[in-house]
Amino acid sequence: MSEKKLLYLAMHDADTAAELAALLTAKDYEVVQCQNSRELTDLLDQQRPALVILSVLLPDGNGLEVAKRIKSDSRTQGQKIAVISSLKRSAKFSMEARTKFGADLYLELPMDPPDFVAAIEKAVTPKYMAEAEKPAEPEPAPEPEPEPEPEPEPEPEPEPPPPPPPKEKKKAEKPAEMPDSGRLGELLLPELLLSLYQKRANGTLTVKSWEETREILLRDGVPIGIRSNFIPDDALGQMLIARGVVTREIVNQMLAEAKEQNKLLGELLVDNGHLNQNELKTLLRNQAKRKMNTAFRWKEGSYEFDPDQRSDEGMLELDQDILSILIAGIGRHYDMSKLEERLYLNKDAVVVRGDIDHLGPDDLNIDKREWRLLKLVDNERSLGEIIAESDLNFARTFQVLYLFLLFGLIHFKEGDRFFRLDEAVAYRARGEARGKPQPPGLGEEEPLEEEPAADMPDSGDLSKVSLVRFLYKLYTDKANGKLIVNSDEQEETVILSEGMPIKIHSNRIGPNTLGNLLVGQGKISTLERDHAINKAQQAGKPLGETLLADGLINPHELYEALIAQLENKLIALFTWTEGTYRFETGELTEIERMPITIDLTRLVVRSVRESIRADRIDAELRKYRSFPLMLARSNVDLTGLFPDPRENALVAMVDGRNTLGQILERSLLDESRALQMIYSMLQLGLIKFKED
DSSP states (O other): OOOOEEEEEEOSOHHHHHHHHHHHHHTTEEEEEESSHHHHHHHHHHOOOSEEEEESEETTEEHHHHHHHHHHSTTTTTOOEEEEESSOOOHHHHHHHHHTSOOSEEEESSOOHHHHHHHHHHHHOHHHHHHHTSOSSOOOOOOOOOOSSOOOOSSOOSSOOOOOOTTGGGSOOOOOOOOSEEEETTBOHHHHHHHHHHTTOOEEEEEEETTEEEEEEEETTEEEEEEESOOGGGSHHHHHHHTTSSOHHHHHHHHHHHHHHTOOHHHHHHHTTSSOHHHHHHHHHHHHHHHHHHGGGOSSEEEEEEOSOOOOTTOEEOOOOHHHHHHHHHHHHOOHHHHHHHHGGGTTSBEEEOSOOSOOTTTTTOOHHHHGGGGGOOSSSBHHHHHHHOSSOHHHHHHHHHHHHHTTSEEETTOOOOOOOOHHHHHHHHHHHHTSOOOSSTTOOSOOOOOOOOOOOSEEETTTSOHHHHHHHHHHHTOOEEEEEEETTEEEEEEEETTEEEEEEESSOOTTSHHHHHHHTTSSOHHHHHHHHHHHHHHTOOHHHHHHHTTSSOHHHHHHHHHHHHHHHHHHHHTOOSSEEEEEEOOOOTTTOOOOOOOHHHHHHHHHHHHSOHHHHHHHHGGGTTSBEEESOTTOOHHHHOOSHHHHHHHHTTTTTSBHHHHHHHOSSOHHHHHHHHHHHHHHTSEEEOOO
16 A cells, blocks of 8 residues: 655635645545644654645745745755635736745635645646646657668659648647546636537537536537536526515425426426416526526536437527527636636737638627727737736636637637637637527526615615615616715725726725735835835826836736725725715716726625624524525526535525525535625625515
């Protein structure tokens, strides 16, 4: 039996550390947990492990600095290190963790256990790493040495034909053939679907992540059917209950009868007059779209393509072309963090125009302003320069560039192995899309009845109105204007564009000023900050613009700092329970508008996790454990708000029947985390306790 590999694990979150240690121990690793960086250093002096696993945040310091210190010491510079973050960060941060601080591996939680174990195994197995780093193309066979005296030709041709023009050689390298099975992450679902579309594949593509499975039936490369393991939020009965079409009692009764009579639930609902045939067809179409669209949530997981025919029993019919499917999935689920990892590592590569000229903005469902991003592709600018000069927000810039790459409108000058359609197949995709109506928007379903949001006054007392809930109301109403919040002598003004908080003005200087944040992140020094502040004040310009002009930061760093500043200020604001608020409607000037996008729901969850102790939440909700939880509004898809499958499983149990206690007992999440998530949704007004 081989000796167990030794791992040192140092993390700030003791619960997460215990989970990871248990997972690795079960995989036959010997795991030693360290309470802090000092204990880790002492252990390294005694024995070197196969891998050190550090979180970015440690009880006594910064994990990145600890990694850098280990790599800088001649005694430990060969030590392998994995750095873990519990926040979604940028690809730039990931690169700096490896290049600036010396990490051999950078991971972001949450991750599916198989993916985490596979990443650790890759880091501690040199042979595996060496093979993984080999180029995908086959090794060229050694050329035999020329014979000293080759056979003489009778007579050379007087004028040999000229070689073919090297036009084709200038094209980007043909992407490698995708295997029929593998893991998501190294490639993404759009590339996988387009690869099968290009091959006109027939068969079943199975995609798995955590406990969820999607089976997608393909004919001629086009998805025509989909089924999944039982996911409550995708179930027809659950959709009908959530939308108020039928009651839970009717669904339970119809399910029992369907089982007895060996019929489908929808069929019985129509037979008994609860639905008409057209309503059922609309619901089934939406259900199929939903199952297809939510498969794009997964950044990690596995896939397998089976060309053999499988039973289509239980398959929901998909009536969408490949363009509509991809546009909806990318637009709704491909956020900046997911696409950065796929694209930003190529930031220094020069981007050139492709040969495809059949596609226009309407084909990719993008507007003319977004289409103008192509004008920046001049065969000289790098990907990073195009992203920096784009007048779109960063998230949308990445989405549009990803679409351009997939459909061959652009590629990298020196060649790449990034998948894209060739011209003929792109033309086919456009033709099929034009034969069917385009989707109404990125990821939208067919219209359904919505319940009106709760009415709240535009001004009031924070002790009576939850600021989080009011801000979320403005967010869902896509309001433009200013939200002014006062408490004692402190005033915060939140500027909203289409419901999105994009800037906060404070009447007091605090730790979340832009300059202080950049100093804290190590981007600039204190002296550089003070000099830039004075220069900005004299010129009457924003600090960020001055820092850019002086070359102290780049546009990407400024954007990240502005996002961090906005999020930190909002989190602090969410803790206010006393004071007053008022909202003033009004259109914003161009100066006030900023291309910033934040995930408000996730930010509230983070705020609760960071600012409210779990025992306080438990004490506040304990008396409600016997009460059922239900959705407060039927027009919100909570599964789309929470990408973690374990969080989705919890959301699916909020059905008006399961009590808080039952949900906590059955949840795959740690109870404290589950309570924080439920408390956050209650604060936002997304769920409520069912009145008995």
